[in-house]
Amino acid sequence: MELVERMLSGALQPLSRLISLVERGYPAVTEIMKGIYPRLGRAYSIGITGPPGGGKSTLVDRLTAVARSKGLSVGIIAVDPTSPFSGGAVLGDRIRMQQHYLDPGVFIRSMATRGSRGGLPTTTRNVMKLLDAFGKDIIFVETVGVGQTELDIMETVDTTLVALVPEAGDAIQTMKAGLMEIADIFVVNKADRPGADRLVVELESMLMLSPRMNQWQPPILATQAINDVGIGELYREAKRHQEFLESSGELLRRRRQQRKEEFLHAVEHRLRNRLSLLMSENERLRSLLGQVENGEIDPYSAVEITESEVLSRGRLPGVGQPP
């Protein structure tokens, strides 16, 4: 595929074009992903999540500046969830990143979650792969943490930063368990505001009470991203987490798990497509669906009939396009 070749040789426009194709789920996705596969696995990914208003974009912006000063190339994926109770990243946040817009070593892409219902879009991983294949050293994935997004991000990136602000203190009590699962590093941003010290102490005591699954003890860092305070240390802690993951074998384990999940997800997606095609083509199943809708048959009996119909055909019908 010529577009892939050009992207792999470092051209930016083909990269943008490929990301668009992947985002829209065009049939070419399979071909693209096969094409870039041999070039995957170099990039290190860092996710930044947390409630709205935590300064996540500014944190990414400043961390990007540190990475650039070390000569590393950076990809940024900003995911804007449109969940009703979360708020979404406000456009103004992005504007703070504009210092990097003219830097050819930084590639920034926004993605909306509209349609994927609060979770991280399944296309996010493919976009990350494109950035990886393109040769980015670090990929930042920034997203407002709501619903299952923050669990998705933990499973998608290598290091997860959870960014909180001092005002979050009161809410912390009710979010303990979830936060503990997710954060590799806690960031108390806007730490010049009242309550920052208290929040750090609260997080510390939560961490002491919470048994870790592995040997990593999540550090808690106070930052003021907007004033560039604490960013160097945050960067070093992220680096230290990377080294921990590598030396402990955890990185390898995670990547294996990610590949497995992705594969199983793709198989399921394919079967689901085939099933819905069968549902629309097969006369018996169409009429069964009508009975279900009318409440003339209980869904459990209907499932059994569907199953035997699918199996009696010997196979599910083919569909044109893989997931």
Next chain:
Amino acid sequence: MELVERMLSGALQPLSRLISLVERGYPAVTEIMKGIYPRLGRAYSIGITGPPGGGKSTLVDRLTAVARSKGLSVGIIAVDPTSPFSGGAVLGDRIRMQQHYLDPGVFIRSMATRGSRGGLPTTTRNVMKLLDAFGKDIIFVETVGVGQTELDIMETVDTTLVALVPEAGDAIQTMKAGLMEIADIFVVNKADRPGADRLVVELESMLMLSPRMNQWQPPILATQAINDVGIGELYREAKRHQEFLESSGELLRRRRQQRKEEFLHAVEHRLRNRLSLLMSENERLRSLLGQVENGEIDPYSAVEITESEVLSRGRLPGVGQPP
């Protein structure tokens, strides 16, 4: 099934027992659901969602009192999401409902979403069905709205109340689109606090700008649940929405859609179970999965191989237990 018979004849203990079986996903679920199927469809369901701290439990409590005063029996399902950034319903909230704990006409059940990753547990619908078959006239489903929960609830219940508090005003700007999709009725609770009038005005102007999918214009009600202010009117508006749904044919359409979704979901679930069984039993697929985990094959090629393996067998293997 004897337990089902006893529940259908009005015994409370078998109801609790059946709910537990359904929640835990025991194999008996299919048998239970088939058994209660002929008795379904009488109950009217009202969902109450919104950010934490909106007084949702108190609203349910007061609406329950109104329903009871009209001689209607009530079921309450309180779903506690354990999403890290949402908080979850605090136990203390439940305590406010205790006036109903001794009322045999009110059945209260808490469900945790742990495991279903932020969405409404798939078992919620089955528990609602048990309450419906048991003969409850009204079923309240209360849940903190986060991630996809509030979309799930909209698809699960007949009437959706979105409960906000005056302080939510500032956040409203960023959540417009989502709220409009969900709410059949807006409740500005704790309306004695500053900012209540402003929030009502903001919601009104949002509603004017937002095209409705149907003829229902969501009302905005100011309440103080804790002082029992505005509850009668809220109850009447919920009733008015029910009448709108019935007379417009919308209720019928929604129930058809719910049945269809539920059926398709169950079919997918069954196929997924069969697939994972095949994955563990089939030597070729097991070794393929190993290659995927090791990164020795790209997932898309692996999907194609899996597919042909599944199809060459002619059928997926059987599994013991339906969804």
